[in-house]
Amino acid sequence: MSEVEPLRYHSTRSAGPTVPISQAIAAGLAPDGGLYVPEALPSIDPAAFDPHGTLADTAAILLAPFFAGDPLADELAAICVEAFTFDAPLHALPAHPNTMVLELFHGPTSAFKDFGARFLAACLRRLPRNDARPLTILVATSGDTGAAVAAAFHRKPNVRVVILYPDGLVSPRQAHQLGCFGDNVTALRVVGRFDDCQRMVKAALNDATLQAQLPLSSANSISLGRLLPQMSYYAHAALSWWREHHKPLNFIVPTGNLGNALACLWVREIGLPIGSLRLACNANTTLPDYFSGAPYTPREAVATLANAMDVGAPSNFDRLRWTYPDVHALREQLQAASVGDAAIRQTISNHAHEYGYVFCPHTATAAHLLDQLRASGDATPWTVVATAHPAKFESVVEPLIEQPLAVPASLAAMLARPASSEPLAANENALRQWLLQHAQA
Numbered sequence: 001m002s003e004v005e006p007l008r009y010h011s012t013r014s015a016g017p018t019v020p021i022s023q024a025i026a027a028g029l030a031p032d033g034g035l036y037v038p039e040a041l042p043s044i045d046p047a048a049f050d051p052h053g054t055l056a057d058t059a060a061i062l063l064a065p066f067f068a069g070d071p072l073a074d075e076l077a078a079i080c081v082e083a084f085t086f087d088a089p090l091h092a093l094p095a096h097p098n099t100m101v102l103e104l105f106h107g108p109t110s111a112f113k114d115f116g117a118r119f120l121a122a123c124l125r126r127l128p129r130n131d132a133r134p135l136t137i138l139v140a141t142s143g144d145t146g147a148a149v150a151a152a153f154h155r156k157p158n159v160r161v162v163i164l165y166p167d168g169l170v171s172p173r174q175a176h177q178l179g180c181f182g183d184n185v186t187a188l189r190v191v192g193r194f195d196d197c198q199r200m201v202k203a204a205l206n207d208a209t210l211q212a213q214l215p216l217s218s219a220n221s222i223s224l225g226r227l228l229p230q231m232s233y234y235a236h237a238a239l240s241w242w243r244e245h246h247k248p249l250n251f252i253v254p255t256g257n258l259g260n261a262l263a264c265l266w267v268r269e270i271g272l273p274i275g276s277l278r279l280a281c282n283a284n285t286t287l288p289d290y291f292s293g294a295p296y297t298p299r300e301a302v303a304t305l306a307n308a309m310d311v312g313a314p315s316n317f318d319r320l321r322w323t324y325p326d327v328h329a330l331r332e333q334l335q336a337a338s339v340g341d342a343a344i345r346q347t348i349s350n351h352a353h354e355y356g357y358v359f360c361p362h363t364a365t366a367a368h369l370l371d372q373l374r375a376s377g378d379a380t381p382w383t384v385v386a387t388a389h390p391a392k393f394e395s396v397v398e399p400l401i402e403q404p405l406a407v408p409a410s411l412a413a414m415l416a417r418p419a420s421s422e423p424l425a426a427n428e429n430a431l432r433q434w435l436l437q438h439a440q441a
């Protein structure tokens, strides 16, 4: 497909109508409740990329066919430069030869969510709005998304962010980070679970009377404005490995809502050198059960040490089914496994003591699967995807490694600021009332 041919998007629930990418990004969810997908995934020649290019350069070339024909196409390179101000280094792990860590935690809030949130903010800032009132962006977060979205929109004009997080179910430092912004950001600690937060946000977005009084949008993980930019670091890492070793790189991705893993899968689908892909899940086994042959059965999430992956109904599942409509093909194309809290603890402790590398609890699920592959004799090149900095989870990690963790400068600055949040009951009406009372803010 040539780069100038326009690419349009439709809902996973119907083949039409189609919309340009900027409309799909502005809307988040399709009007019929489905997820936006491209009419077809483009294919891209690995030779199209500059071997000396930055991550932002790789992103601009990779995403060009996805923005072809859209008003944002001319701005894409600038959007990538604005969003990707930090690296995604591919780090050799001393544990085994042929083993890498893709570190996605060097952004402002120390988790991979910064890539998507910053790209989405850079897109939304450029899209025209025919409403003079400030836009309220609602975010339900299981820990990391809320801070990334808050950081991306903090002090930006004519927009405010309202975060809903489950009280007591995020790490102490995550909670502090969510409450430390102030200005145009408010954190609401919901007396309930992540699923409650997500349900309350959805209800508010679908409430036409409420929307008429204050314009609402969301920044959840089903937005293409977050999914597409996440493809960039996989392309960048796989291409640099390919140039040096002439082999595809395999990835193990810590998985919750499937946004990060799907981005990796799409990079492979468009023709870049990615080999095997494995999904590492925590004790929430919806995906591992499905991949081992059971029917797809969404369920309530259970709380684990890898709290940002506590998902019982992965929100991007329909996009996975769209990518491989044949279920047998899908189950051949990738695999998923569950890693419990005991194995998470042991993996963090082992790697820290034996090799001096410290994983966050989420990344430890992927590292555990890698250890199993190596123990079974697999010597192919694997990359563990590191989704957050371990210092965000010091209350879990420090007792295991028996020493204090260095805190990244941006996280330390957030922890040094005062934090505040407001309590909110876990029901739709409580959020509605809160929003109406704060409509003038």
Ligand SMILES: *Cc1c(COP(=O)(O)O)cnc(C)c1O
Pocket (backbone or CB within 6 Å): 111, 112, 113, 143, 144, 145, 221, 254, 255, 256, 257, 258, 259, 260, 261, 308, 309, 362, 363, 387, 388
């Ligand atoms: C969000 C998150 C995940 C899960 O990513 P998905 O895209 O939802 O699958 C894993 N690890 C960390 C640290 C996260 O913040």
